[in-house]
Structure formats: structure tokens, C-alpha cells
Amino acid sequence: MSETDVIERLGAFSERELWTAKGFCRIERALDVVGTRSAMLVVRELFYGGTRFDELARRTNLSEAVVASRLKQLHADGIVERRPYQEEGQRTRDEYVLTDRGRGLFPIVVALIQWGEGLKDDHRTGVELVHRDCDAPLSAQVRCEKGHEVPLDQAAVRLKDEKYVTALRSRARKPR
Structure with a gap:
């Protein structure tokens, strides 16, 4: 090299x-937010237009528990926002959309x-x-x-x- x-x-x-870069490296901080394979697969599906939990779980082939955990983390870090929706005869649920930070x-x-x-x-x-x-x-x-x-x-x-x-x-x- x-x-x-x-x-x-x-x-x-x-x-x-x-x-040492530990604690102040922007790469380290970014990976804390989206550094898992599962987080990036959820982000991928959000970019491809997915918004609903069941759709994100199905299209990523991740367990519902993993998708729920990633969406919770992505929401806490300002990557996605929740928007309530309700289909006729169903309870209110949340859909997920990328924020400006997420679109970044x-x-x-x-x-x-x-x-x-x-x-x-x-x-x-x-x-x-x-x-x-x-x-x-x-x-x-x-x-x-x-x-x-x-x-x-x-x-x-x-x-x-x-x-x-x-x-x-x-x-x-x-x-x-």
C-alpha cells in the first residue's frame, strides 16, 4: 500500500x-444509528416506498421483533417519523416515512x-x-x-x- x-x-x-477516534468519530456515531444490516434493509425499503410495518417485515425478510426494534431506533434517532393511519374497520396503526435526516x-x-x-x-x-x-x-x-x-x-x-x-x-x- x-x-x-x-x-x-x-x-x-x-x-x-x-x-483515538473513539467517542468523537462521525463514522462511529453514524454506525451507532444505521450500522446494522437490519437497519439498512429497513432504510432500503423505506427508500423504495415501503411505509407499513408488515410490508417492511415481509420485504426485508426480518422478524417482526427485529423490524420493530429497528424502527424504534430509527425513530429515536430522527431517521423516520410515525404517521397514524386507519383502514376501515381496523384499529389505528402507524406508518413510517423518512424524515429529512433519513432522506440524507x-x-x-x-x-x-x-x-x-x-x-x-x-x-x-x-x-x-x-x-x-x-x-x-x-x-x-x-x-x-x-x-x-x-x-x-x-x-x-x-x-x-x-x-x-x-x-x-x-x-x-x-x-x-
């Missing part, structure tokens, strides 16, 4: 042996599908996300906020607030 195969570390973060997972879903295309299985049986207007397949791309496409060999990582995090680390190392 060459240095261009990893993200370059900048500033105080370049002294990697001094830092769309680029991740696109990236997972794109990455999955590289796996060695039959792609003819899968789904393909396309642009409705021109029918071209969707792809996930990494861009900076100025619009530049950024390949791995041009990416860097740094502490967001180096002064603050360095002070936290110093306090944590001082004996009490």
Missing part, C-alpha cells in the same frame, strides 16, 4: 499514535449499491438506480464544497477544532 492509498493526515492528527442517507444508499456492483455475483438480478429524466445510472461521487471531484489520493483528514480537541486530550492525560 502506498501513501496515496490512504487519506493524508494533517496538523495534530498527523501524530496518529496520540489520537440517499447518497450512502447510492454508494452502497454502486460498491456492491463490484462484488462477484450475478448483477442481472439486482436493481439499478437511474435518473428518471435521462435514464442514466446514478453514481456516488466525493466532491468538496467548491464542487471539485476528490479522489482518494487528494483527500486529507484533520481535526475539526484542533485547539479544542488537543485541550481535551491534555486534560484527559493529567492525573487527578
Whole structure:
């Protein structure tokens, strides 16, 4: 592996042996919310238009207990909201829809599908996300906020607030 195969570390973060990401890593926090296979399968079905509990359980092939647990977690984390509905002659139930935060997972879903295309299985049986207007397949791309496409060999990582995090680390190392 060459240095261009990893993200370059900048500033105080370049002294990697001094830092642990535990507790402040955004990847870690994101995986706390949607990092299970079952959570992502429920999210997938919500993106595909599923809203009702029984439909989500059937289409994910997960147990009702697992789907209930994932929906409870996704609701608590602001990924889905519950909306009551009632069919004639039935009790009121909840349907589930993605919130703005949940819809923010769309680029991740696109990236997972794109990455999955590289796996060695039959792609003819899968789904393909396309642009409705021109029918071209969707792809996930990494861009900076100025619009530049950024390949791995041009990416860097740094502490967001180096002064603050360095002070936290110093306090944590001082004996009490």
C-alpha cells in the first residue's frame, strides 16, 4: 500500500499514535444509528416506498421483533417519523416515512449499491438506480464544497477544532 492509498493526515492528527477516534468519530456515531444490516434493509425499503410495518417485515425478510426494534431506533434517532393511519374497520396503526435526516442517507444508499456492483455475483438480478429524466445510472461521487471531484489520493483528514480537541486530550492525560 502506498501513501496515496490512504487519506493524508494533517496538523495534530498527523501524530496518529496520540489520537483515538473513539467517542468523537462521525463514522462511529453514524454506525451507532444505521450500522446494522437490519437497519439498512429497513432504510432500503423505506427508500423504495415501503411505509407499513408488515410490508417492511415481509420485504426485508426480518422478524417482526427485529423490524420493530429497528424502527424504534430509527425513530429515536430522527431517521423516520410515525404517521397514524386507519383502514376501515381496523384499529389505528402507524406508518413510517423518512424524515429529512433519513432522506440524507440517499447518497450512502447510492454508494452502497454502486460498491456492491463490484462484488462477484450475478448483477442481472439486482436493481439499478437511474435518473428518471435521462435514464442514466446514478453514481456516488466525493466532491468538496467548491464542487471539485476528490479522489482518494487528494483527500486529507484533520481535526475539526484542533485547539479544542488537543485541550481535551491534555486534560484527559493529567492525573487527578
